[in-house]
Amino acid sequence: MDAYLTPPIIYGITGLALFAIGLTGLIGRNHPLHKIMAANIMAGGVFLFLVTVGYGDGEVIDPVPHAMVLTGIVVSVSCTGLGLALSRRIMENATSHKNRDDSGEEAR
Amino acid sequence: MKFAMIKSKNMTQRQIKALPLFAVLPILLGIGLAWAYLSALEPRPGLGPRVAAQLDQSGVKSPVTAVLLNFRGYDTLLECFVVFLAVLGVWSLAPPGTTTPPREKDAILSSLVSLLAPLMLVVAGYLLWSGDNGVGGAFQAGAVLGGTGVLLHLADRPLIRSVPPTLLIVGVLLGPAIFLALAMLCILLGYGFLQYPPGWSSVFITVIEAGAALSIGLSLATLFGGRRPGKSATPHNLSRHH
Numbered sequence: 001m002d003a004y005l006t007p008p009i010i011y012g013i014t015g016l017a018l019f020a021i022g023l024t025g026l027i028g029r030n031h032p033l034h035k036i037m038a039a040n041i042m043a044g045g046v047f048l049f050l051v052t053v054g055y056g057d058g059e060v061i062d063p064v065p066h067a068m069v070l071t072g073i074v075v076s077v078s079c080t081g082l083g084l085a086l087s088r089r090i091m092e093n094a095t096s097h098k099n100r101d102d103s104g105e106e107a108r
Numbered sequence: 109m110k111f112a113m114i115k116s117k118n119m120t121q122r123q124i125k126a127l128p129l130f131a132v133l134p135i136l137l138g139i140g141l142a143w144a145y146l147s148a149l150e151p152r153p154g155l156g157p158r159v160a161a162q163l164d165q166s167g168v169k170s171p172v173t174a175v176l177l178n179f180r181g182y183d184t185l186l187e188c189f190v191v192f193l194a195v196l197g198v199w200s201l202a203p204p205g206t207t208t209p210p211r212e213k214d215a216i217l218s219s220l221v222s223l224l225a226p227l228m229l230v231v232a233g234y235l236l237w238s239g240d241n242g243v244g245g246a247f248q249a250g251a252v253l254g255g256t257g258v259l260l261h262l263a264d265r266p267l268i269r270s271v272p273p274t275l276l277i278v279g280v281l282l283g284p285a286i287f288l289a290l291a292m293l294c295i296l297l298g299y300g301f302l303q304y305p306p307g308w309s310s311v312f313i314t315v316i317e318a319g320a321a322l323s324i325g326l327s328l329a330t331l332f333g334g335r336r337p338g339k340s341a342t343p344h345n346l347s348r349h350h
Contacts, residue, residue: 012145020138028130054154062154063171067180070172070247071187074324077254078194081331085198088334 011052018045032087036080043076167309168240176245177313181302185291188284188320195280195327204273204338213264221263228256236321240310246283246317250324257329273338280330283323287316 018041025038047069054065159171159179166174176184232252239245271279290312291302299305304312330337 008149008151009146012149013142016138016141016145019141020134023134023137024131027134060153060156060160061171062156063159063175064155064180066172067175068183070176070245071184074247074251074328075187075190077251077328078191078331081328081334082194082197085201085334089201 008052008055011048011055015045015047015049015052018042018048021045032083032090036083036087039083040076040080043072047072165306165309167304167311167313170240170242170245173239173245173313173317176247177316178304178309181291184320185284185287185302188287188323191324191327192280192284195330198331198334199336202335204336206337218263218265221259221265225256225260225265228252228259232256232321232325236317239317240314246320247324249317249321250328253321253325254328254332257325258332261329261332271337273336276326276330276337279326280323283316283320286319290316 022038022040022042022045025041026035029035029038050065050069050072054062054069156171159175162179163169163171163174166178168174168178232249235244235252236246236249237244239248294303294305294312295301297305
């Protein structure tokens with residue numbers, strides 16, 4: 001049983017599982033905030049997987065995936081910020097249209 | 109009480125019914141990827157030995173920094189501009205105004221941040237300095253700087269707000285601009301794009317890293333504010349009052 005639970009298998013499969021969970025949320029959820037969170041979970045899975053691949057044989061570490069993950073984390077934070085700003089703008093527009101259409105009859 | 113129970117029952121029924129429809133594809137994809145990964149699972153060094161062989165020419169001792177800013181500097185240059193683009197996008201989506209913290213002033217958070225912020229700045233400087241030899245570098249230092257900015261914002265310490273908007277734009281653009289300028293300088297000196305002159309690699313990398321760390325930190329902190337700081341054209345949000 002030990003042979004099946006080596007670090008590359010544990011971390012690699014966990015990364016892929018996170019990716020699948022995030023993709024499920026990205027497809028199945030409608031709310032923009034849920035989609036952004038799902039995309040973040042997906043990104044976390046990809047980062048974990050890439051770092052695992054970069055682990056190599058344990059002796060010589062492959063630095064290329066590490067460098068990609070390093071920049072990828074910062075880029076994913078920026079993407080989250082942009083996504084949040086976009087979704088807030090969408091919400092603001094939706095509420096302002098709704099208020100104009102209803103003209104104060106009923107708030108919701 | 110009864111209504112709540114019925115509602116929750118309906119919710120669970122709906123979710124159970126709807127779950128398989130959109131979960132089939134990701135589950136199949138995940139199983140397929142896991143199968144592909146496990147069937148090709150054998151320890152391999154990847155590009156490690158090749159990087160180790162060229163490490164002496166890179167100007168730094170850390171292989172990750174060497175890949176990041178020398179061997180694949182082109183990628184990192186583009187990623188710096190991606191962060192800048194994200195800031196531009198956020199600033200375009202809302203009119204400039206004062207970014208207020210999301211909640212009331214918290215005495216504990218405020219005093220904690222006043223203790224933590226100087227320490228975090230020192231840690232960011234250390235990470236930037238240690239990037240040449242080991243763990244650390246521009247992106248780690250930038251992340252810590254960004255975290256400091258976020259904490260200061262949450263604690264209502266107006267660091268980002270007190271920076272003049274023009275200076276903030278200069279700071280956000282400084283890292284990508286230095287990166288691009290030095291890459292162009294390599295061409296002017298007779299080498300390729302981002303091909304550092306021999307013997308000058310470590311100087312180029314250090315300057316690029318310092319600029320990139322500052323800009324990444326400022327960008328992440330301003331992204332958290334959600335809008336471009338500055339004088340708002342109208343006291344309230346224009347889009348809400350047509």
